[in-house]
Amino acid sequence: MATSLLRLGRLGSVKRLLRGGWSTPRTPLVAALCTEGDVPPKTAKASVKKQAPEPEPEPFDDTTYKNLQHHHYNMYTFADVDVALSKYRLPQPSSGRVSPGP
Incomplete structure (x- = not known):
């Protein structure tokens, strides 16, 4: 196995590993050696639960909405x-010295 990986180079070894080269073999021989079956016994199908009907939506009254701060932006809002x-x-803190600006 190692010589075949060396012969294929770095990319070939990655491809070989991704294909499942070192994973457990999937042959009937391995299945014959198993003592426990990994398939659970079939169970009866669960009955489909009926969903409760959705309640009617409450009436929406937008005439009493007073929060207008989010809706009246214009070009001068920030100013x-x-x-x-x-x-x-x-006021901004100052060090007491005169600034060197013009």
Whole structure:
């Protein structure tokens, strides 16, 4: 086995392993040596359970929906919120030195 793998090269050995070259042999001889059958005895078919009918959907009333914050975005939304929240903004910390900018 090893010489055949060496003769085929690296790719050939990978192909041989992927094909199941070192797996257990699937011959009738192995099946004859087994003491236990791996096929379970057949059981009666389970009866098909009937599903309960789906309940009717509840009526949907969208006239009382008040959460409009997700629906009224426009081009100036960010600027409007920025101006409205500017009174809560804290000043930027400074080191006390004059900045070198122009």
